[in-house]
Amino acid sequence: MAGLSQNCARKLLKALNHLRTFHATAICEKAKTGAEHRWLARHLKDPFVKAAQVQNYRCRSAFKLLEIDQKHQILLPGHVVVDCGAAPGAWSQVAVQRVNAAASDPKASVGFVVGVDLQHLSPLNGAIFLSNADITDLDTQYKIKNILPGGMADVILSDMAPNATGIRDLDHRRIVAVCLSLLDLAQSILRPGGTVLCKLWDGSESQMLQKRLAQCFSSVRTLKPQASRKESAETFFLAKSYKENKKYLEN
Numbered sequence: 001m002a003g004l005s006q007n008c009a010r011k012l013l014k015a016l017n018h019l020r021t022f023h024a025t026a027i028c029e030k031a032k033t034g035a036e037h038r039w040l041a042r043h044l045k046d047p048f049v050k051a052a053q054v055q056n057y058r059c060r061s062a063f064k065l066l067e068i069d070q071k072h073q074i075l076l077p078g079h080v081v082v083d084c085g086a087a088p089g090a091w092s093q094v095a096v097q098r099v100n101a102a103a104s105d106p107k108a109s110v111g112f113v114v115g116v117d118l119q120h121l122s123p124l125n126g127a128i129f130l131s132n133a134d135i136t137d138l139d140t141q142y143k144i145k146n147i148l149p150g151g152m153a154d155v156i157l158s159d160m161a162p163n164a165t166g167i168r169d170l171d172h173r174r175i176v177a178v179c180l181s182l183l184d185l186a187q188s189i190l191r192p193g194g195t196v197l198c199k200l201w202d203g204s205e206s207q208m209l210q211k212r213l214a215q216c217f218s219s220v221r222t223l224k225p226q227a228s229r230k231e232s233a234e235t236f237f238l239a240k241s242y243k244e245n246k247k248y249l250e251n
């Protein structure tokens with residue numbers, strides 16, 4: 001609002017709020033089923049949705065990463081970060097701020113953020129985005145390696161979620177499969193001592209995934225941040241201190 005008179009800024013904010021209400025009403029009118037109405041009612045009341053609007057995050061999931069990072073300090077100035085399943089880009093926004101990838105703090109080391117998604121990603125200052133790219137595809141993994149400074153990363157984030165079918169066990173197995181592909185990516189790009197944070201929907205293969213992570217990392221924790229809805233099977237594995245590995249993918 002710099003450069004605007006107070007009166008003008010107030011009018012602009014009022015108009016913006018009016019637009020938001022109009023948008024919410026329009027979406028509500030589009031909801032056809034009872035389940036859609038319930039989802040919308042919950043979404044519109046959600047304090048994290050409101051906070052994301054106020055703080056200009058692209059979606060509420062920003063607060064999951066903010067909380068995890070606040071507690072576990074995984075993103076530091078100067079870090080190189082790969083954000084898998086980055087669309088619409090809220091985790092990348094958090095990563096850019098935390099690692100100083102847009103050089104907004106001239107005194108801190110400047111980090112680097114690459115975001116990848118199957119969907120289109122709108123540009124974000126401080127991040128390089130690979131849209132329409134599948135992380136499980138080796139070509140995408142080579143592309144990422146070529147973009148990274150020195151071909152290496154300190155942190156791999158994954159909030160990836162395959163399209164849910166509603167069949168709990170199937171959805172669980174599919175998300176575990178994308179999490180396992182992160183181990184191939186880690187073998188190619190993750191520095192010894194590095195971190196992987198990945199989302200999964202809990203189920204019968206969670207323990208197997210945890211064990212696989214524990215073979216490659218010195219510590220693996222299960223996390224459920226407050227912004228993650230209690231009724232959701234969503235949970236996160238935080239794997240820290242990547243063990244040295246000799247087998248990097250060739251360029």
Ligand SMILES: C[S@@+](CC[C@H](N)C(=O)[O-])C[C@H]1O[C@@H](n2cnc3c(N)ncnc32)[C@H](O)[C@@H]1O
Nearest residue numbers: 085087088089090091117118134135159160161
């Ligand atoms: C919950 S959204 C991520 C939200 C994001 N963390 C943010 O804060 O904006 C999950 C994303 O994972 C992406 N995704 C699922 N499978 C993927 C894959 N194999 N490769 C790349 N992206 C994938 C989906 O397209 C979707 O955009």
